[in-house]
Amino acid sequence: MKTPLPRLARRSAFSLIELLMVIAIIATVTAFVAPSFNSIIVGSDLTCAGQMIGDQMMYARQEAVTKNQEVQVRFYNLSNDATKGWRGVQVWRIEQTKTGSVAMAAGRMLLIRENVMINADAGLSPLLTADPHISGTANVPGHGAIAYAGFRFRANGATDNSITEANSFLTLQNAKAQGPVPANYYTIQVNPVTGKTTIFRP
Template identity: 25%
Template sequence: MNTPLPLLPSSVDPSPHRHRPPAARAFSLVETVIVVALVSMLFALAAPYTISAIQAASLSSAGDTLMQKISLAQQKATSENRPVGLDFFYYNKDEIKGCHAIQLISYDPATNIATPLEPAVYWSEGRAVLVEGVLSPMFTTNVSAINTGPATADPFKKLGATFYRVVFYPNGSTSLKVPLRTAYLTLVATKNYKQDMDKPPPNYYTVQIDPVTGRGHSYRP
């Protein structure tokens, strides 16, 4: 005798497949293209501001480094009771002519011999340069012959560099023979560099050295 099957309630669905959650719908090709286009647009809009921020940071770093070296040279000359110099090396790099490096040196006035005190510092791996001319008049006049000339040691000799030297003396004075109003140098981003610049770009860093006291002052717009 066959036992009849029990009747299922009308609310129960005998099909096991109808209770599976619906599969997540993937992006269509059109939607993917739209998302990629929007992201690319955002990057394109943000890129100039990002590049500008990086350049500004590099310029600030280069200027701050110069200020630190001026302060260090002044301190060492006073504390060690001997002349200490800061050499500025000017040469052409990637068609950009200006000061690309500085170096702290010990200086003997009796023999005119300079001895490096530390490795040279290069401006932000080519992102900044100390320009020549109107924006940096400190080395354009009244520079002693012993404080300038062709570089005599490598790597600057191989680069055909010219050096300008500022000597800081134990009594606080310097070798600079220029008035305070022209005793300054200007750093600019290499992107903004132009030969014979007569006006500062929107972004620059100016450093002034007091010829009498040896103190450094900076200006950053």
């Protein structure tokens, strides 16, 4: 026995054309929205990375004050390019032993996401090159011999005297951003006297 399908039911189904049109509209809207999503993601990664580096600096300062010893903040360049790839950060304690001072890692190296990096330009991140004592090449497991640079906190919570107001900051940005000053940046400044960090964003 063959029952004809009810009219109402047949009408309520979507036709292929309708479906295609809806899919096309969704695709168009997504195409418009996707780039801004991307910038939101980079922006939030930038915030995340900046907070991580700021926290590491505060941790280093606190470590220096509580342990009454020099503590270094080292930044690592994970790429062969001298200016790109500054994405690693690690805190080092300088312990005084019978045989002299020995640098001991106070925690593992933390990496910021690949779409964010520290701009190594001297105008944007003079803190990277401010303290000539903390720069060189280190053998990091998994990365081989890589360049590092950084600065240090003294036991009183201040930075080394080589850090002045003019060279006390570094800037994070989108790794793909062009131009001398990126549209979105995250600048962290260390007060050379108190070791307090201040954040600047556009």
